[in-house]
Amino acid sequence: MALLLWSHPYAGYGQKTSVALYELGLPFELKLVDGSPEVMPGFMAVSPFGKMPALVDTDAGRTVIESSIVIEYLDRLAGGGKLIPADPEQALEVRFMDRILDTYVGGPMNRIVFNRLGRAGEPHAGAIANDERELATAWDMLEARLSDGRTWAASDSFSLADCGAAPLMTYARRLVPFGDRPTLRAYHARLMARPSFVKALEDAAPFGNLMPAPLPED
Numbered sequence: 001m002a003l004l005l006w007s008h009p010y011a012g013y014g015q016k017t018s019v020a021l022y023e024l025g026l027p028f029e030l031k032l033v034d035g036s037p038e039v040m041p042g043f044m045a046v047s048p049f050g051k052m053p054a055l056v057d058t059d060a061g062r063t064v065i066e067s068s069i070v071i072e073y074l075d076r077l078a079g080g081g082k083l084i085p086a087d088p089e090q091a092l093e094v095r096f097m098d099r100i101l102d103t104y105v106g107g108p109m110n111r112i113v114f115n116r117l118g119r120a121g122e123p124h125a126g127a128i129a130n131d132e133r134e135l136a137t138a139w140d141m142l143e144a145r146l147s148d149g150r151t152w153a154a155s156d157s158f159s160l161a162d163c164g165a166a167p168l169m170t171y172a173r174r175l176v177p178f179g180d181r182p183t184l185r186a187y188h189a190r191l192m193a194r195p196s197f198v199k200a201l202e203d204a205a206p207f208g209n210l211m212p213a214p215l216p217e218d
């Protein structure tokens with residue numbers, strides 16, 4: 001089995017996928033998306049929206065995009081039922097939390113970064129404020145949801161939802177701090193100590209700090 005991951009180790013959604021690969025113990029080859037003219041045509045051929053990650057399974061002759069779908073595919077390759085539980089009710093909560101994290105943490109985070117970098121034209125203070133409010137709402141919701149004592153995002157088992165939570169929360173807290181939300185803070189500390197995420201952060205370290213936001217002070 002040869003798995004090629006088109007990604008960049010600093011990219012949040014790329015890290016979401018490499019966390020899953022490390023959790024599942026699946027070896028893969030990184031195809032570094034560095035923006036160069038040598039790399040971009042090949043990348044755009046597998047990922048028409050130009051979004052990372054894209055996974056190519058050369059044995060199956062299959063290309064998969066969208067991080068959550070990539071992880072569903074990988075989970076199945078690894079035997080199934082590991083990052084997405086076999087039980088449909090548990091799987092529903094995993095997918096729900098994954099959607100909340102992608103849409104209301106990753107979404108505003110990406111938009112604020114694009115805005116700050118001027119990629120959407122002149123930075124728009126109103127749009128940034130709106131996205132900051134959305135992030136704060138996500139923090140409130142996660143704080144409430146995690147307050148039933150679960151260890152990970154959806155249950156006591158590490159899942160698809162935690163693969164995304166680790167990088168997305170780590171970046172987004174630099175835009176809107178966790179503040180007085182102790183359950184969220186404790187959950188994030190567990191993510192920071194998870195070996196698969198430690199490895200993903202080690203992969204990103206050589207690229208330095210590419211995020212237009214200060215490091216968290218707490």
Ligand SMILES: N[C@@H](CCC(=O)N[C@@H](CS)C(=O)NCC(=O)O)C(=O)O
Pocket residue numbers: 011012013014050051052053065066067068102110
């Ligand atoms: N919904 C996509 C989001 C992927 C995404 O936004 N990737 C970012 C990196 S974290 C990206 O490729 N950005 C490059 C760009 O938009 O130019 C997924 O889950 O895979």
